[in-house]
Amino acid sequence: MMRRAALIGLAFGAGAVHLAAVGVLLAMHQRWIIVEALTLGQAALLLLAGGAGAMTRGPVMGALAGAAAGVPVVALLAAMSLVPLNSIFIALSHDLFNMLTLGVGLAAGVAILIGGGAIAGLVGVLLSNSSQMVRRAIFPGAISVVVAGVFQELIQLMLQQYEGPVGDFRDFIYTWEGLSLQGAIAIFVLAALLSEVFGFIWRMRAERTASHDHRRERMVRAGIALLILVLLPMxxxxxxxxxxxxxxxxxxxxxxxxxxxxxxxxxxxxxxxxxxxxxxxxxxxxxxxxxxxxxxxxxxxxxxxxxxxxxxxxxxxxxxxxxxxxxxxxxxxxxxxxxxxxxxxxxxxxxxxxxxxxxxxxxxxxxxxxxxxxxxxxxxxxxxxxxxxxxxxxxxxxxxxxxxxxxxxxxxxxxxxxxxxxxxxxxxxxxxxxxxxxxxxxxxxxxxxxxxxxxxxxxxxxxxxxxxxxxxxxxxxxxxxxxxxxxxxxxxxEFGEYRYLFYGAVLIVMMRLRPEGLWPSDVRQRELHAEDETLALDAGTDAVPAQPR
Amino acid sequence: MVGRNIARLNAVDVVLWGLRVGVVAVVVIGTVGTLIKGRYNAAQWFDFIMFGLTIGSIYAQIALGYTMVYGVLRLINFAHGDIVMTGAFAGYFVAMPLDRSGFLEDNPVLAMAAILLVAVIVSTSIAVLTERIAYRPFRRVVGLAPLICAIGVSFFLEQTFRGMFGSAVKSYPDPQWQRAAFHVFGFNVPRIDVLVIGLALIFMGLLYLIVQRTRMGTAMRAVAEDGEAAALMGIDVNKVVVFTFVLGGAMAGIAGVFYAFVYKQVYFLMGFTPGIKAFGAAVLGGIGNIPGAMLGGFFLGMVESVGPTLFLDGIGIPAPYQLRDLIAFTLLIMVLIFRPHGLLGEALAKKRA
The missing domain is CATH 1.10.3470 (ABC transporter involved in vitamin B12 uptake, BtuC)
Structure with missing residues (x-):
C-alpha cells in the first residue's frame, strides 16, 4: 500500500522532471494564471502532485504520494546545483532552478517542494473521495479560473469595447497584467454557483422526464455551438x-x-x-x-x-x-x-x-x-x-x-x-x-x-x-x-514548439485511458459499453480494457 | 477457364499490373539509357556501391529491431527510428568532448568504443522504457490502438529530445582518420565506410549468435513462433519481450552513431526517414526473419544509392539524387503491395497467416 503510493508519486514526479527538462515548465511559468500569485507552471506542478494523491486511497497515502512526487524534482535540483547540467540540457537553466525553489535557495526550496507536494496530494485524495456536490463546485470553478487567467489577453481584448456594468466587472477581475486575486475568487465562486444551479436544474428535469428527447436536446446544443461559432470572430x-x-x-x-x-x-x-x-x-x-x-x-x-x-x-x-x-x-x-x-x-x-x-x-x-x-x-x-x-x-x-x-x-x-x-x-x-x-x-x-x-x-x-x-x-x-x-x-x-510533444502524449494517454475519444459516437460507445458489462461479469480475472478496432 | 479469368481481370488488377509494368519499364529503360550514355565512370559507380553498402548496413541494423519486435509482439514499433536518434544524440554528447580534447583523433578505438557504449546504454534504456510504459498495456489489444500509441511514442521522443537539446542541427565531429581513404585497385575506399560496414557485420553476427545459441534467444524464437505455447512451456514472456527490446535498442543505438558519423549531423527528426526505410527493409526480408532483415537492409541501401543515377538519369530526369527517397519509398510500397511476406519470408509467413 505504502509502496504503491510512493511509486505513484515517483512516477508523477518523473513526469514533472520531464516537463522541466524539455523546457515546457519554464515556458508555462512565464504565464500568470493569477497575477503575482500563481503561474501556469506552478499550477502544473500542483496538478501533478494532486493527481498522484488522487490515485491513492486515504489521506495519509495521498500526502505520501504527493510528497513522493516532489522527490524526483528535488533530485533534479540537487543534480543541477552540483553539476552544470545546462551545458547539455539547454532547458535546465538558472531560471528553472529559481522557479522550482521559488527563489528562496535550495534547502528552503526542497522543504517547499516536498511539503507543497504533500499538501497537494492530500487535497487530491480528498477531492477524489469527495461527494458529487463538492466536485461539481470545485472543478468548474478551478477550470474557469485557469481559462480566465490563461486567456486573459484575449478576453480583455474582447471586453475592452464595453462600458457600464460589463466594463466594471472587467476592471474588477482583471488588472493590466492579468487576472487579479479578487477576480480569481469571484470567478471561482461564480462558476461553482452556476455549476451547482445548472446541475440541480438538470437533475430535476431528468427526474421529471424519464426519457427525455435526446435528439432535440442535441439539436439545440448543436445550434448553440453554431451560433457561438458564427458570433465569435465578430x-x-x-x-x-x-x-x-x-x-x-x-x-x-x-x-x-x-x-x-x-x-x-x-x-x-x-x-x-x-x-x-x-x-x-x-x-x-x-x-x-x-x-x-x-x-x-x-x-x-x-x-x-x-x-x-x-x-x-x-x-x-x-x-x-x-x-x-x-x-x-x-x-x-x-x-x-x-x-x-x-x-x-x-x-x-x-x-x-x-x-x-x-x-x-x-x-x-x-x-x-x-x-x-x-x-x-x-x-x-x-x-x-x-x-x-x-x-x-x-x-x-x-x-x-x-x-x-x-x-x-x-x-x-x-x-x-x-x-x-x-x-x-x-x-x-x-x-x-x-x-x-x-x-x-x-x-x-x-x-x-x-x-x-x-x-x-x-x-x-x-x-x-x-x-x-x-x-x-x-x-x-x-x-x-x-x-x-x-x-x-x-x-x-508561446507553447507552440511543445505542441507536438503534447500530441504525442495525448495519443498515448488517449489510447490507454479513453480509446473511444472525448465525444464518442453512439455506436462506438454502445460497443464499448457492452464489452464493459461482459468484463464486469468476470471481474477479478485479468481483464483487458476494451479497445476500438 | 480462360474466359472466366478474363472476366475476373477487373480494373484493379489492370492498375496493379500497370504499376508493376511501369516500374519495371522505368528501371529497364533507365538502366539501359544510363549505361548507353556512359556519363559515369567506374570510380563513380564504385562510390555509389560503397555508399550503398555503408548505408545499407545501417538500415540492416535498424531493420533488425523492427523485425524482432514484430516477430515477438506483432507490433510495428513506429518509434524505432527515434530510438536510433536517441543513440545518435547520446553518442554526440560523448563524441564532442572527446573530439575537443583530441582524444577522438589520437585514440580512435577507445573513443569509438566509449561513444558506442554510451549510445547503446541510452538507446537500450529508452527502448525498454517505451516498452514498459507505452507498449505493454496493449499486449493483447488488436486493431489500430497499438500502432496509434506507437505513433504517439515516436512524437513524444522526438519532441522530448528537441526540448532537451534544441531544434538546431548539430554537426558531428569529423576526425581526420575517418576522412582518409584506402586505395584498392585504383578505387578510393573511405575508411569510415569500412569501419561502419565492418562493425555492423560484427555486431549483426553477434546478434545472430545470441538469438540462435543462447537460452534467451531460443526463448525469443519460441515466443515469436507461438506466444501462448511458449508461455505454457514456462517461458517468461515479459522477460523475452524486454530482451527483444534490449537487442533492438542496442542495434538502433549503434546504427544511430554510424548514421550520424556518415552524415555528420544529428537533429531530433533524423530518425524518422531511416526508420521508415528500415521498416521497408524488414518487410522486404520477410518481417520476423532476422537474416532477411539484414539482407533487406543491404538491398535497400544499394537500391537507394545506385538507383537514382542508374534508373532515373537514363530517362532524362534532372537532379536524380533528389529523388533518392522516392526510390526508397516506391520500393517500400511495392513490397507492401506485392510481396507483403517479403522476398525470403515465404515459409515463415505462411505458417503464421
Missing part, C-alpha cells in the same frame, strides 16, 4: 478569426479522414497528399504567376480541385486495396511522402514551382466583395464545413456508411456478406479526399501561395490525432478535437 477580431479559420480547415480534413479511419477502418497516413492536391490544383487554376495553367475565378477552381482530389484519392487507394492494417498505414505514409518528394524536386519544378511554390493566388470574391480578411474566409470555411458535415452525416447513416462499418469490424465477414470491398474502399478514399481537397483549396487562397513545405506528414498526423481525441467515427468529436488540438495551441502561441 467579437474576437481578426486573430480569433484566423485561429477559427484554421480550426475550420482541420474540421474539414478531420471529417474526411473520419470517413476513412473512423468508419471504414483504413488508417491512412498519407492523407496530406489530398490536401496538397486540392491546394496545388487551386493554385494552378487561379494564380496570377507564370506557373498557372489557367486563370479561373476561385468558385470555378474549387469544384475542379475537389474533383481532382477525388481522382487522386481513388488512384491512391487502388494500389493499396489489398494491404491491411498496420501495413496500410505505412504504405499510405510512403505514398504521401512520395507526393511530397515529387512536388519538392527539380523534376516537377517546371510545373509545380519546386521549393519556391506558386504565388499570387487571388482571394475569392462575391460580386465586388473580396473575401480578403481572415474573418470572411472563416465564414467561407464555416459554410464549407457545414455542407461537408451534412454530407458526412448522411453518409454515416447510408447504406455505404453501414458497409464501411462492416468493413472496419471485419473485412472478411463484410465481403462474405456481399459488400463490394473494392467499391467501398475506393469510395472511402475518394470521398475522404474530397473533404481534404476542399480544405486544401481554401488553404491555398488563405495563404495566397502554396509551398511544398506546407504539406508535411505532420498534417496527416495532426488530423489523425484530432479524430482520435474527438472520438473515431464521431462528427461532434471531430469538431471538439480540432478545437482542442488546433485551436488551443494556436491561442497558446
Amino acid at each position: 467579437l474576437g477580431g481578426s486573430y480569433v478569426g484566423q485561429v477559427l479559420m484554421l480550426v475550420g480547415l482541420y474540421i474539414l480534413m478531420g471529417m474526411g479522414l473520419n470517413l476513412e479511419v473512423g468508419l471504414a477502418g483504413l488508417l491512412d497516413l498519407g492523407f496530406v497528399a489530398f490536401f496538397a492536391v486540392g491546394a496545388y490544383s487551386t493554385a494552378l487554376l487561379t494564380a496570377g504567376s507564370a506557373h498557372a495553367l489557367m486563370h479561373l475565378p476561385y468558385w470555378a477552381a474549387m469544384p475542379v480541385s475537389v474533383l481532382l482530389a477525388v481522382a487522386v484519392g481513388v488512384l491512391f487507394g487502388l494500389p493499396v486495396l489489398g494491404v491491411r492494417g498496420d501495413y496500410l498505414a505505412v504504405a499510405t505514409m510512403g505514398l504521401g511522402e512520395i507526393v511530397r518528394v515529387i512536388v519538392q524536386s527539380d523534376f516537377a519544378a517546371p510545373l509545380l514551382g519546386g521549393a519556391q511554390g506558386i504565388l499570387e493566388i487571388p482571394k475569392p470574391s462575391i460580386g465586388n466583395f473580396v473575401l480578403g480578411n481572415p474573418v470572411s474566409l472563416f465564414y467561407l470555411t464555416l459554410v464549407a464545413s457545414a455542407v461537408a458535415a451534412f454530407v458526412a452525416w448522411r453518409l454515416e447513416n447510408s447504406r455505404l456508411g453501414r458497409a464501411w462499418e462492416a468493413l472496419r469490424d471485419d473485412e472478411d465477414v463484410a465481403q462474405a456478406l456481399g459488400i463490394n470491398l473494392v467499391r467501398a474502399k475506393l469510395l472511402a478514399y475518394g470521398l475522404g479526399a474530397a473533404f481534404a481537397g476542399l480544405a486544401g483549396s481554401i488553404f491555398a487562397t488563405m495563404l495566397t501561395s502554396v509551398y511544398p513545405s506546407s504539406f508535411q506528414l505532420l498534417i496527416s498526423i495532426n488530423v489523425l490525432a484530432l479524430i482520435i481525441v474527438g472520438g473515431m467515427g464521431s462528427l461532434p468529436g471531430v469538431v471538439l478535437g480540432s478545437i482542442v488540438l488546433i485551436g488551443l495551441p494556436e491561442l497558446l502561441r
Whole structure:
C-alpha cells in the first residue's frame, strides 16, 4: 500500500522532471494564471502532485504520494546545483532552478517542494473521495479560473469595447497584467454557483422526464455551438478569426479522414497528399504567376480541385486495396511522402514551382466583395464545413456508411456478406479526399501561395490525432478535437514548439485511458459499453480494457 | 477457364499490373539509357556501391529491431527510428568532448568504443522504457490502438529530445582518420565506410549468435513462433519481450552513431526517414526473419544509392539524387503491395497467416 503510493508519486514526479527538462515548465511559468500569485507552471506542478494523491486511497497515502512526487524534482535540483547540467540540457537553466525553489535557495526550496507536494496530494485524495456536490463546485470553478487567467489577453481584448456594468466587472477581475486575486475568487465562486444551479436544474428535469428527447436536446446544443461559432470572430477580431479559420480547415480534413479511419477502418497516413492536391490544383487554376495553367475565378477552381482530389484519392487507394492494417498505414505514409518528394524536386519544378511554390493566388470574391480578411474566409470555411458535415452525416447513416462499418469490424465477414470491398474502399478514399481537397483549396487562397513545405506528414498526423481525441467515427468529436488540438495551441502561441510533444502524449494517454475519444459516437460507445458489462461479469480475472478496432 | 479469368481481370488488377509494368519499364529503360550514355565512370559507380553498402548496413541494423519486435509482439514499433536518434544524440554528447580534447583523433578505438557504449546504454534504456510504459498495456489489444500509441511514442521522443537539446542541427565531429581513404585497385575506399560496414557485420553476427545459441534467444524464437505455447512451456514472456527490446535498442543505438558519423549531423527528426526505410527493409526480408532483415537492409541501401543515377538519369530526369527517397519509398510500397511476406519470408509467413 505504502509502496504503491510512493511509486505513484515517483512516477508523477518523473513526469514533472520531464516537463522541466524539455523546457515546457519554464515556458508555462512565464504565464500568470493569477497575477503575482500563481503561474501556469506552478499550477502544473500542483496538478501533478494532486493527481498522484488522487490515485491513492486515504489521506495519509495521498500526502505520501504527493510528497513522493516532489522527490524526483528535488533530485533534479540537487543534480543541477552540483553539476552544470545546462551545458547539455539547454532547458535546465538558472531560471528553472529559481522557479522550482521559488527563489528562496535550495534547502528552503526542497522543504517547499516536498511539503507543497504533500499538501497537494492530500487535497487530491480528498477531492477524489469527495461527494458529487463538492466536485461539481470545485472543478468548474478551478477550470474557469485557469481559462480566465490563461486567456486573459484575449478576453480583455474582447471586453475592452464595453462600458457600464460589463466594463466594471472587467476592471474588477482583471488588472493590466492579468487576472487579479479578487477576480480569481469571484470567478471561482461564480462558476461553482452556476455549476451547482445548472446541475440541480438538470437533475430535476431528468427526474421529471424519464426519457427525455435526446435528439432535440442535441439539436439545440448543436445550434448553440453554431451560433457561438458564427458570433465569435465578430467579437474576437481578426486573430480569433484566423485561429477559427484554421480550426475550420482541420474540421474539414478531420471529417474526411473520419470517413476513412473512423468508419471504414483504413488508417491512412498519407492523407496530406489530398490536401496538397486540392491546394496545388487551386493554385494552378487561379494564380496570377507564370506557373498557372489557367486563370479561373476561385468558385470555378474549387469544384475542379475537389474533383481532382477525388481522382487522386481513388488512384491512391487502388494500389493499396489489398494491404491491411498496420501495413496500410505505412504504405499510405510512403505514398504521401512520395507526393511530397515529387512536388519538392527539380523534376516537377517546371510545373509545380519546386521549393519556391506558386504565388499570387487571388482571394475569392462575391460580386465586388473580396473575401480578403481572415474573418470572411472563416465564414467561407464555416459554410464549407457545414455542407461537408451534412454530407458526412448522411453518409454515416447510408447504406455505404453501414458497409464501411462492416468493413472496419471485419473485412472478411463484410465481403462474405456481399459488400463490394473494392467499391467501398475506393469510395472511402475518394470521398475522404474530397473533404481534404476542399480544405486544401481554401488553404491555398488563405495563404495566397502554396509551398511544398506546407504539406508535411505532420498534417496527416495532426488530423489523425484530432479524430482520435474527438472520438473515431464521431462528427461532434471531430469538431471538439480540432478545437482542442488546433485551436488551443494556436491561442497558446508561446507553447507552440511543445505542441507536438503534447500530441504525442495525448495519443498515448488517449489510447490507454479513453480509446473511444472525448465525444464518442453512439455506436462506438454502445460497443464499448457492452464489452464493459461482459468484463464486469468476470471481474477479478485479468481483464483487458476494451479497445476500438 | 480462360474466359472466366478474363472476366475476373477487373480494373484493379489492370492498375496493379500497370504499376508493376511501369516500374519495371522505368528501371529497364533507365538502366539501359544510363549505361548507353556512359556519363559515369567506374570510380563513380564504385562510390555509389560503397555508399550503398555503408548505408545499407545501417538500415540492416535498424531493420533488425523492427523485425524482432514484430516477430515477438506483432507490433510495428513506429518509434524505432527515434530510438536510433536517441543513440545518435547520446553518442554526440560523448563524441564532442572527446573530439575537443583530441582524444577522438589520437585514440580512435577507445573513443569509438566509449561513444558506442554510451549510445547503446541510452538507446537500450529508452527502448525498454517505451516498452514498459507505452507498449505493454496493449499486449493483447488488436486493431489500430497499438500502432496509434506507437505513433504517439515516436512524437513524444522526438519532441522530448528537441526540448532537451534544441531544434538546431548539430554537426558531428569529423576526425581526420575517418576522412582518409584506402586505395584498392585504383578505387578510393573511405575508411569510415569500412569501419561502419565492418562493425555492423560484427555486431549483426553477434546478434545472430545470441538469438540462435543462447537460452534467451531460443526463448525469443519460441515466443515469436507461438506466444501462448511458449508461455505454457514456462517461458517468461515479459522477460523475452524486454530482451527483444534490449537487442533492438542496442542495434538502433549503434546504427544511430554510424548514421550520424556518415552524415555528420544529428537533429531530433533524423530518425524518422531511416526508420521508415528500415521498416521497408524488414518487410522486404520477410518481417520476423532476422537474416532477411539484414539482407533487406543491404538491398535497400544499394537500391537507394545506385538507383537514382542508374534508373532515373537514363530517362532524362534532372537532379536524380533528389529523388533518392522516392526510390526508397516506391520500393517500400511495392513490397507492401506485392510481396507483403517479403522476398525470403515465404515459409515463415505462411505458417503464421
